[in-house]
Amino acid sequence: MGNDEDAAAQRPSKPTGYNFYRSSLGSPRYVVAPMVDQSELAWRMLCRRYGAELCYSPMYHANLFATDPKYRKDALQTCPEDRPLIIQFCGNDAQQILDAALLAQDHCDAVDINLGCPQAIAKRGHYGSFLQDEWELLTEIVSTLHAKLAVPVTCKIRIFEDLEKTIRYAKMLEAAGCQLLTVHGRTREQKGPLTGVADWNYIKNVRQHIKIPMLANGNILALDDVHRCLTETGVDGVMSAEGNLHNPAIFKGVSPPVWQMAHEYLEFVQLHPCPSSFIRGHLFKLFHHIMNIRQNSELRQYLATANQLVQFQAVVQQVRAKYEPFHKGEVPYEPEQMAAGSEEDLPLSPWLCQPYIRASPESHRQKIAEKVREAEDPNRAKRQYFDKDGKEISRKRMKKLRRRQRRPNKTEAQIQHRHERRLEYCSECANPQGSKCEFQLCRVCCKDRCYNNDRDCPGHGILIKSRRAKAKLFEEHIAPKEHQEVTRTSDDDLTIAPTDAQEPL
Numbered sequence: 001m002g003n004d005e006d007a008a009a010q011r012p013s014k015p016t017g018y019n020f021y022r023s024s025l026g027s028p029r030y031v032v033a034p035m036v037d038q039s040e041l042a043w044r045m046l047c048r049r050y051g052a053e054l055c056y057s058p059m060y061h062a063n064l065f066a067t068d069p070k071y072r073k074d075a076l077q078t079c080p081e082d083r084p085l086i087i088q089f090c091g092n093d094a095q096q097i098l099d100a101a102l103l104a105q106d107h108c109d110a111v112d113i114n115l116g117c118p119q120a121i122a123k124r125g126h127y128g129s130f131l132q133d134e135w136e137l138l139t140e141i142v143s144t145l146h147a148k149l150a151v152p153v154t155c156k157i158r159i160f161e162d163l164e165k166t167i168r169y170a171k172m173l174e175a176a177g178c179q180l181l182t183v184h185g186r187t188r189e190q191k192g193p194l195t196g197v198a199d200w201n202y203i204k205n206v207r208q209h210i211k212i213p214m215l216a217n218g219n220i221l222a223l224d225d226v227h228r229c230l231t232e233t234g235v236d237g238v239m240s241a242e243g244n245l246h247n248p249a250i251f252k253g254v255s256p257p258v259w260q261m262a263h264e265y266l267e268f269v270q271l272h273p274c275p276s277s278f279i280r281g282h283l284f285k286l287f288h289h290i291m292n293i294r295q296n297s298e299l300r301q302y303l304a305t306a307n308q309l310v311q312f313q314a315v316v317q318q319v320r321a322k323y324e325p326f327h328k329g330e331v332p333y334e335p336e337q338m339a340a341g342s343e344e345d346l347p348l349s350p351w352l353c354q355p356y357i358r359a360s361p362e363s364h365r366q367k368i369a370e371k372v373r374e375a376e377d378p379n380r381a382k383r384q385y386f387d388k389d390g391k392e393i394s395r396k397r398m399k400k401l402r403r404r405q406r407r408p409n410k411t412e413a414q415i416q417h418r419h420e421r422r423l424e425y426c427s428e429c430a431n432p433q434g435s436k437c438e439f440q441l442c443r444v445c446c447k448d449r450c451y452n453n454d455r456d457c458p459g460h461g462i463l464i465k466s467r468r469a470k471a472k473l474f475e476e477h478i479a480p481k482e483h484q485e486v487t488r489t490s491d492d493d494l495t496i497a498p499t500d501a502q503e504p505l
Helices: 002-010 017-024 041-049 062-067 069-075 094-107 120-125 135-148 163-176 200-209 223-233 242-246 258-271 276-286 294-305 309-327 361-376 395-405 412-420 443-453 464-494
Strands: 030-032 054-061 085-090 110-115 153-158 181-184 214-217 237-240
Touching: 030 041, 041 054, 041 258, 041 276, 054 062, 054 069, 062 069, 062 085, 062 094, 085 094, 094 110, 094 135, 110 135, 135 153, 135 163, 153 163, 163 181, 163 200, 181 200, 200 214, 200 223, 214 223, 223 237, 237 242, 242 276, 258 276, 258 309, 276 294, 276 309, 294 309, 443 464
Parallel strands: 030 054, 030 237, 054 085, 085 110, 110 153, 153 181, 181 214, 214 237
Antiparallel strands: none
8 A cells, every 4th residue: 555655756746637638638528438348449540540539448447457468468558640549448346447447548648447448248248338337446546546647537427317316416426536538318128129319418418517627428420510519518528439330521611422432541550450350240240231232232241251351452442443333423314222120311421421310219119009009910911921932931941041142152053062971970879979989989888887987078177187286296296295284283282392391301
């Protein structure tokens, strides 16, 4: 404890509040949100090229970051141009988050605590917005980081249904040491199809009751929304998540062709590699409207199975080859048929970066109610499914056929061979034998044979012979030594040292 206090005393005082916001962050107004598997270095660099003034890292799990060197190495991917940067952690233990933050503080300008994630995984892990009712714990976490880090601590929260409680919540975090607060104007329950509209009035009221810098999050689909939010709420900056994923040039106020953004992103990926799942996710967001066109279903399936950079580049080239002539006006564009359930009246051409407009929660509830009514109707028409030969098949069979169609690297002959593969059975019973068993037995029979014949079976992971050998070695060499040490200790305890009152014999 003394060492921590000495180190804290030797550190230069860190900037706080608006001093931190201006000197360390440069008074940013355009901010890229922390997004799991989406705000990695390559994407951050693309966003900075197009006007982003502050970027957050993806959310990292504090415990893993502090204890797993590989996880930490993969997470701490940055470069000198990647500043200002705030690294975000989730967790529910002050010491764990502090341990992670101490390892990250030299690579960023501040450490953020995720108090806004509403997903089921956050509920299971007990972090994010599922900590918003535990004010004593949050006070301990924020105050600990504020006292012991060399960089400021910031927080990202969601609102309560109760406006007054939301204001008290924000003031509590400010009092604990939070130096910048991001408020997402939605409640914990507003997610997925029930996302709905963020309430800027809550953000405005919180802004009026705290003195630290504040960012707003929610309803940001275009640059006009950014300026409107700044004016209506009085916040210092605006954070964009989903709007940024569909258009990384959102802060420039332009809508470039999707293949241009995808190509530039893949160039950054070559400089700063990341997992293929991250790349695939970004391309699906950028190509969202194009991939909802029925004529592009094969291209969509190819993208879904791509896992190499050259494959992703091929998808981008195909998109460009098809839509660039329309974009340049060389060929007139005839609207294509959209997939069921997708947006049909797009404000811009489908090959331009533009936001995805979610259906309202009310329309989602209506759809669910209609489906329930249809399911309960005894006279409803039964849906029928047919294979390529026109034979009626079950819904389960139809889904299996569709899954096969999404495997372009496998031929029908390979799939047929897989299903015709015959099982080999245990030589001592009717159960299938283990594919790697040395004795061609099922697990139960293999275990009996190993036990009776003193054998091992690596295929089944049964190591009876090895364990018996270890036990025998222990009995022969280690156990006698321990017995001797116990005997020696007992003899020493029985020896009585002479005192001044006693004369030696």
